[in-house]
Amino acid sequence: AQKVTQAQTEISVVEKEDVTLDCVYETRDTTYYLFWYKQPPSGELVFLIRRNSFDEQNEISGRYSWNFQKSTSSFNFTITASQVVDSAVYFCALSEFTDYKLSFGAGTTVTVRA
Amino acid sequence: DTEVTQTPKHLVMGMTNKKSLKCEQHMGHRAMYWYKQKAKKPPELMFVYSYEKLSINESVPSRFSPECPNSSLLNLHLHALQPEDSALYLCASSQDNYSGNTIYFGEGSWLTVV
Numbered sequence: 001a002q003k004v005t006q007a008q009t010e011i012s013v014v015e016k017e018d019v020t021l022d023c024v025y026e027t028r029d030t031t032y033y034l035f036w037y038k039q040p041p042s043g044e045l046v047f048l049i050r051r052n053s054f055d056e057q058n059e060i061s062g063r064y065s066w067n068f069q070k071s072t073s074s075f076n077f078t079i080t081a082s083q084v085v086d087s088a089v090y091f092c093a094l095s096e097f098t099d100y101k102l103s104f105g106a107g108t109t110v111t112v113r114a
Numbered sequence: 115d116t117e118v119t120q121t122p123k124h125l126v127m128g129m130t131n132k133k134s135l136k137c138e139q140h141m142g143h144r145a146m147y148w149y150k151q152k153a154k155k156p157p158e159l160m161f162v163y164s165y166e167k168l169s170i171n172e173s174v175p176s177r178f179s180p181e182c183p184n185s186s187l188l189n190l191h192l193h194a195l196q197p198e199d200s201a202l203y204l205c206a207s208s209q210d211n212y213s214g215n216t217i218y219f220g221e222g223s224w225l226t227v228v
Contacts, residue, residue: 033214043202045157045219052214091156100213101170104156 003027004094006105013082014113021077021108023092029053031097034075036066039107040088051075082112117141118220120205126226127195135190135223137205143218145211146188148180149204151222157204163188164211195227 005024013019025034036048049059051068059066063080079086092105118139127133139146145164149157162170163182177199179191188205202222208215 031213035216037219043204043222043224045204045206045222047216047218050214050216095213095215097213100211100215101159101162102217107154107156 003096003103004092004105006090006092006108008108009106010109010111012111012113015083016081017112019079019082019086019110019112021079021090021092021110023075023077023105025073025075025092025094027073027094027096029096029098033095034068035093035095035102036075036077037091037093038088039091045091048077079110082110084112084114086110087112118205118207118218120203120220120223122223123221124224124226126228127192128228129195129197131195132191132193134192135203135205135225137188137190137220138186139205139207139218139220140186141207141218142185143207143209144185145208145215146182147206147208147217148178148188148190149206149219151202151204153201157219161190162211169211192225195225197227200226 003026032053034051038046056068065078067076089107089109091107093102121136148160151157159172160174161180166182177194181189204219204222206217206219208217
């Protein structure tokens, strides 16, 4: 069964627009970890954030913010005032206490047009 | 800049060739990984080394042979590959292979089998 679902395949926005990427996960573990990675066309997977299941505080880092809601099993990611350099594929991933291997979502391709 | 470095960046090889992909990290991490990523798909785990010992082989064909000479280095030896093996190969590392540790990826090696 798919553990991480990123329903949006592609999102296209104009520069300075906000964009929100959805991530829904499924696990029976009470301890688990959620991640977001960015993959620009160069190929490298860049780590953005790690969140454990006991910390539901939202987080902001510059133009990036994350909204973790255990009640809906969601860990959404928002880019505020998008820029062309934000164009990339973004992956949400889950690591469970009983299975530490990363389970990736299918990824969302974000294209920011100038 | 990534602290996981991979060489070569690009590799084209024939189906009868023998080649190797190399990976190095200097973060003192004790777990290292090989992932394979096909176009428009998330990365798929191939191998995990923990404290220089192979701990996971995700049923990878024997034409892929990993090697961990020391805690900083990870190689992937390639022999008699098929065109369908063409993909981005990502090396990664983490502090250890326990749940929740952030996995840091390199820039990847783009492999084309002709």
